[in-house]
Amino acid sequence: MNDEIILQAKQMSMLFPGTLALDRVDYRVWRGKVNVIIGENGAGKSTLMKILAGVQQPTSGEMWLNGQRVAFSSTRDAARHGIGMVHQELNLFENLSVAENIFLGREIQRGLRPINEAEQRRRTAALMQRLDQPIAPDEKVGNLKVGQQQLVEIAKALAEDADILILDEPTSRSVKPKSAFCSG
Numbered sequence: 738m739n740d741e742i743i744l745q746a747k748q749m750s751m752l753f754p755g756t757l758a759l760d761r762v763d764y765r766v767w768r769g770k771v772n773v774i775i776g777e778n779g780a781g782k783s784t785l786m787k788i789l790a791g792v793q794q795p796t797s798g799e800m801w802l803n804g805q806r807v808a809f810s811s812t813r814d815a816a817r818h819g820i821g822m823v824h825q826e827l828n829l830f831e832n833l834s835v836a837e838n839i840f841l842g843r844e845i846q847r848g849l850r851p852i853n854e855a856e857q858r859r860r861t862a863a864l865m866q867r868l869d870q871p872i873a874p875d876e877k878v879g880n881l882k883v884g885q886q887q888l889v890e891i892a893k894a895l896a897e898d899a900d901i902l903i904l905d906e907p908t909s910r911s912v913k914p915k916s917a918f919c920s921g
């Protein structure tokens with residue numbers, strides 16, 4: 738196996754009731770590269786990405802990660818293998834802070850002690866610095882712009898040490914013009 742290829746889908750098919758969303762798709766993810774999937778609405782892009790991130794299980798086909806055959810039963814399972822995903826729809830809680838969102842469901846805590854909020858804030862600040870974003874860990878997500886909320890989602894995936902970060906339509910929400918026009 739070519740070690741430039743970190744993740745590979747082979748003959749991946751996904752049959753929803755009445756819809757064949759994927760029909761024996763082959764896809765390769767190259768190490769250290771930005772890999773892009775382009776296709777019209779309904780082409781099956783989100784479905785393929787969800788399978789690679791463990792959200793959905795394919796009807797048939799194989800997945801290979803670093804030369805090993807894998808099958809993900811859940812997003813947790815995929816995360817353990819270093820795969821994180823930012824969805825087309827944001828999955829954040831607007832009434833919680835940036836740090837609380839990033840560590841939701843895997844809070845930094847030992848035994849019966851309270852959540853180590855200081856450590857969560859510190860790690861969040863480090864992630865924001867890595868993303869070059871001046872977003873305060875204590876800011877409520879509802880106060881952020883949509884583009885910033887998306888960065889919080891990316892930080893969430895990075896906080897789980899994702900080696901492969903899957904972004905579904907990363908530019909679809911950042912720009913929301915009230916009107917549009919074109920010249921020419």
Ligand SMILES: Nc1ncnc2c1ncn2[C@@H]1O[C@H](COP(=O)(O)OP(=O)(O)O)[C@@H](O)[C@H]1O
Pocket residue numbers: 753754756757758776777778779780781782783784785
């Ligand atoms: N959970 C689902 N149940 C039934 N049909 C689905 C489901 N998810 C996607 N589909 C269908 O599968 C096809 C591919 O969808 P999708 O992967 O979202 O395409 P894309 O992201 O390229 O726009 C579409 O026809 C869509 O309606």
Ligand SMILES: [Mg+2]
Pocket residue numbers: 782783784825905906
């Ligand atoms: Mg889609």
